Amino acid sequence: xxxxxxxxxxxxxxxxxxxxxxxxxxxxxxxxxxxxxxxxxxxxxxxxxxxxxxxxxxxxxxxxxxxxxxxxxxxxxxxxxxxxxxxxxxxxxxxxxxxxxxxxxxxxxxxxxxxxxxxxxxxxxxxxxxxxxxxxxxxxxxxxxxxxxxxxxxxxxxxxxxxxxxxxxxxxxxxxxxxxxxxxxxxxxxxxxxxxxxxxxxxxxxxxxxxxxxxxxxxxxxxxxxxxxxxxxxxxxxxxxxxxxxxxxxxxxxxxxxxxxxxxxxxxxxxxxxxxxxxxxxxxxxxxxxxxxxxxxxxxxxxxxxxxxxxxxxxxxxxxxxxxxxxxxxxxxxxxxxxxxxxxxxxxxxxxxxxxxxxxxxxxxxxxxxxxxxxxxxxxxxxxxxxxxxxxxxxxxxxxxx
Ligand code: CTP
Numbered sequence: 485x486x487x488x489x490x491x492x493x494x495x496x497x498x499x500x501x502x503x504x505x506x507x508x509x510x511x512x513x514x515x516x517x518x519x520x521x522x523x524x525x526x527x528x529x530x531x532x533x534x535x536x537x538x539x540x541x542x543x544x545x546x547x548x549x550x551x552x553x554x555x556x557x558x559x560x561x562x563x564x565x566x567x568x569x570x571x572x573x574x575x576x577x578x579x580x581x582x583x584x585x586x587x588x589x590x591x592x593x594x595x596x597x598x599x600x601x602x603x604x605x606x607x608x609x610x611x612x613x614x615x616x617x618x619x620x621x622x623x624x625x626x627x628x629x630x631x632x633x634x635x636x637x638x639x640x641x642x643x644x645x646x647x648x649x650x651x652x653x654x655x656x657x658x659x660x661x662x663x664x665x666x667x668x669x670x671x672x673x674x675x676x677x678x679x680x681x682x683x684x685x686x687x688x689x690x691x692x693x694x695x696x697x698x699x700x701x702x703x704x705x706x707x708x709x710x711x712x713x714x715x716x717x718x719x720x721x722x723x724x725x726x727x728x729x730x731x732x733x734x735x736x737x738x739x740x741x742x743x744x745x746x747x748x749x750x751x752x753x754x755x756x757x758x759x760x761x762x763x764x765x766x767x768x769x770x771x772x773x774x775x776x777x778x779x780x781x782x783x784x785x786x787x788x789x790x791x792x793x794x795x796x797x798x799x800x801x802x803x804x805x806x807x808x809x810x811x812x813x814x815x816x817x818x819x820x821x822x823x824x825x826x827x828x829x830x831x832x833x834x835x836x837x838x839x840x841x842x843x844x845x846x847x848x849x850x851x852x853x854x855x856x857x858x859x860x861x862x863x864x865x866x867x868x869x870x871x872x873x874x875x876x877x878x879x880x881x882x883x884x885x886x
Contacts, residue, residue, distance in 0.1 A: 485660040487515030492565035492599070494590040495535070497525020499640040500572035500606035500649035505530060507571060507652040508538040514656065517541065519561055521590050523577065547589045558589055562597035567662070570594075571632070572606035572649045575617050582620035602662070604632035604655060609645030632658055661710055669881045670874065671712030674752040677705040677730075678745060678791075680720035682738045684765035686783065687774045695842040696760035698722030700807075703870035704756055705730045711874060716752070718744045720759060738762050738788035745791055749798065754877060756805045757792045758831070760842070764788060796826030803880055805873070808832045809841060818852055828880055829853045831873060839863045851876050 491511055495504045504520075511518045520535040521544045532543035542551065550557055562568075570577060570590070577590060586592040594601060603624065611617060612634065621631060632655060636646045650658070665671050679701020683691040698719055705717040706727035715730040718741055726732040735741045738761045749755070764785035792806050806827045808818040811834070818832035833849040835841035840848040840863070847869045852858040853876070861872055 485663045486511065486656075489516045489659075489663060490564055490566045491516045491518045491659070492521065492561060492568045492593070492597070493518050493535075493539075494521045494568060494570040494573075494577075494593070495526045495530075496523045496570065496572060496574045496577040496590060497528060498572045498574050498606050498649075499529060501526050501529040503606075503649050503652055504571055505534055505538060507655055508535055510652050510656050511659070512539055514660075516659075519544070519564070521545070521561070521593060523588055523590055525574070525576075544589055547592055558592045559596050562593045562599070565597060565599040567659070568594065568597055568599050568601045569604065569655070569659070570601070571604035571655060573603045574605075575607050575611050575614070575620075578603065578605060578617060578620050578624065582623045601629045602632060602658075603629055604650050605634050605647075606649035607634075607647050608639060608641050609643050609647045612645075612647045630662075664710060665712030668711035668713075669878045669885075670708060673713045673754060673881070674716070675705075675708045675713045675754045675756065676716045676718065676745065676748050676752045677701055677708065677756045678718045678741060678759035678761075679705065680722040681760050682720045682741060682762045682788075683736050684738065684762045684788070685736075685769050686766045687770040687772065689773055692762060692765065692785075693721075694760050694762065696720070696722075697843045698724055699843075699845065699866050700847060700869065701756075701758035702727055703866045704758060704873060707867070707870040707874045708756075711878075713754075716748055718748075718759075738765065738791070742789050742791045742794070745795070749795060749802070750800075752802060754803045754805070754881075755795055756873070756877075757795070758807050760809070761791060762788055763790075790825075792825050792827070796824075799826055803828045803877065803884070805829045805831065805877065809835050811836050815850065815852070815858075818850070822852060822854060827854065829876060853880070 508518050518539040519541050535543045580591045581594045586595050632650045635648045637648045638644050639647050680698035681694045681696040683693045685691045705715050709715045709729040717730045718733045733744050765788050767784040767786045804827045808821050808830050810817045814832050814834045818830050822830040830852050831849050833840050837848050839846045847866050848863050850860045
């Protein structure tokens with residue numbers, strides 16, 4: 485994601501400057517071009533030469549030192565950037581840019597740039613808590629500047645609290661997600677993902693369920709959120725943590741899943757139904773624990789509602805993606821479901837192949853689209869499968885926009 489990206493890294497004067505060195509190195513290794521601008525204060529901690537060596541680019545400190553007479557540096561470099569990142573951002577630089585002051589190269593460039601500005605503060609916990617700093621941050625957020633929240637922990641001043649610069653690895657991930665989101669068609673799209681098994685109650689202690697772990701659906705929800713989508717994850721009971729940045733809705737039975745999915749259906753753009761929904765449930769649910777009898781016992785089952793089928797019938801603007809887990813005649817059965825349920829794409833996986841199907845961390849799937857085209861993927865992690873699925877969803881969105 486960072487390959488070829490132009491990052492203007494503004495380094496202001498706090499002890500966390502040493503972390504900006506590691507950040508410069510990581511960004512450069514990830515393929516970004518990094519130009520560093522420093523305040524005088526920052527140069528007291530680390531010399532410009534360090535950043536020059538790490539970025540292999542000139543480092544800028546003085547507004548009035550013009551190296552190239554054909555250019556005005558603060559405008560030229562401000563225009564060059566795809567993104568401006570201030571890390572570490574001191575209370576002083578935050579205060580200056582919140583108030584339009586331009587008395588050094590960084591604050592001048594911030595006024596001159598039209599690129600998005602990301603700010604990673606680092607300071608003493610009481611300074612970070614000061615109403616003036618809070619008001620300045622609030623003001624900058626209202627301008628559309630994004631803040632990379634400092635973390636809590638040991639601070640160089642000896643205090644323990646909030647004010648530590650976000651770690652370079654985390655800043656790198658933030659930037660990757662930032663560029664992914666910016667370029668993705670999924671940004672701000674509303675996606676509903678279902679995941680996991682359902683449980684169909686028989687009595688207070690027994691239920692019918694299946695072996696779905698929820699891993700595939702959770703990976704899809706995570707990937708969609710990473711690409712900037714607003715994700716609603718409706719999940720049956722699982723043992724895994726929901727990904728961050730998704731609206732999580734926990735359900736138990738097929739009927740409950742149906743109710744939640746239908747509640748949100750009208751307002752979403754895409755539905756991905758990876759849940760392994762029970763096709764049958766006990767016809768009678770006993771309020772008391774059923775006692776064993778000497779003879780055999782047959783439980784009468786009735787059909788649950790087919791959620792995906794109902795979504796297909798009521799489809800308006802939404803893209804519908806279903807799953808087909810088959811043990812034989814994979815493509816034939818999957819294509820039948822694709823047409824019968826009025827889907828745009830189906831993710832077909834053979835549950836008998838080694839490394840595919842329920843429980844594991846890997847899967848082998850074929851993505852079949854309604855125009856008949858298909859993509860057969862080799863064995864890969866469920867996270868990678870999720871990324872491939874979202875690539876195809878993006879291409880479906882592109883076709884729809886034509
Ligand atoms: N599905 C659903 N509601 C159900 C059952 C399944 O929404 N009551 C969805 C699943 O989430 C999945 C797809 O339908 O996306 C699976 O299709 P389905 O025809 O139900 O496959 P199987 O359950 O494997 O059934 P079959 O016995 O027909 O192969």
